[in-house]
């Protein structure tokens with residue numbers, strides 16, 4: 001039975017890598033996929049992983065109809081055996097409904113990848129609809145870790161190094177510390193719930209550890 005599968009997790013937990021692996025394994029057996037992404041860090045029409053792999057993708061505009069697009073491919077003689085949609089948190093709820101229709105009416109597997117919640121721990125509308133409609137929700141097995149060593153379950157946004165809880169839901173960016181964005185004004189960091197609630201990022205924790213209050217008495221002079 002074809003399925004709508006939602007692979008979800010925090011930022012930086014390997015979702016795009018898995019999307020590329022699924023694509024590789026299927027295309028190397030002669031199958032042909034439709035690959036969609038939106039706002040990938042590598043640019044328009046790309047699906048990229050931090051491991052350095054990248055593939056071409058159809059940039060899924062906010063008003064694109066996925067069902068009509070796949071039907072268009074098939075009716076113009078193209079072949080579509082499965083569908084991959086990365087950065088699925090950015091999709092509109094009705095686009096997720098279209099993906100479900102691709103599964104039910106065209107009998108194709110659809111693999112969607114995305115973060116579940118935003119920097120305020122609120123569901124993205126696209127992810128909410130995926131949770132509502134998916135046949136299966138898979139949590140990635142490689143755990144992203146908080147600076148404290150606990151499993152990271154939340155995404156924090158930082159502006160000039162400080163964690164923020166207000167702002168636009170969508171701001172494309174990367175985790176700070178990444179080679180491409182070590183000094184980004186807006187960055188992201190994955191945290192456990194405890195430290196997300198306390199707004200304690202790795203930088204804040206380091207600052208507290210270095211504060212004279214917690215240094216040995218001699219070195220605090």
Ligand SMILES: Nc1ncnc2c1ncn2[C@@H]1O[C@H](COP(=O)(O)OP(=O)(O)O)[C@@H](O)[C@H]1O
Pocket residue numbers: 010011012013014015016017018048049050051142144
């Ligand atoms: N230099 C590296 N060596 C090994 N693994 C890495 C390296 N850089 C990133 N990774 C792996 O890639 C994962 C991020 O992959 P990616 O597919 O880009 O994540 P996501 O799409 O979930 O944001 C990290 O969790 C880590 O496991």
Ligand SMILES: Cc1cn([C@H]2C[C@H](O)[C@@H](COP(=O)(O)O)O2)c(=O)[nH]c1=O
Pocket residue numbers: 010011012015016039041114115117118119120155156157169170171172173174188
């Ligand atoms: C938490 C959060 C993230 N984003 C953006 C930042 C990145 O461009 C993507 C996530 O990509 P990844 O491959 O999963 O690392 O989402 C955002 O716009 N708003 C947020 O709250």
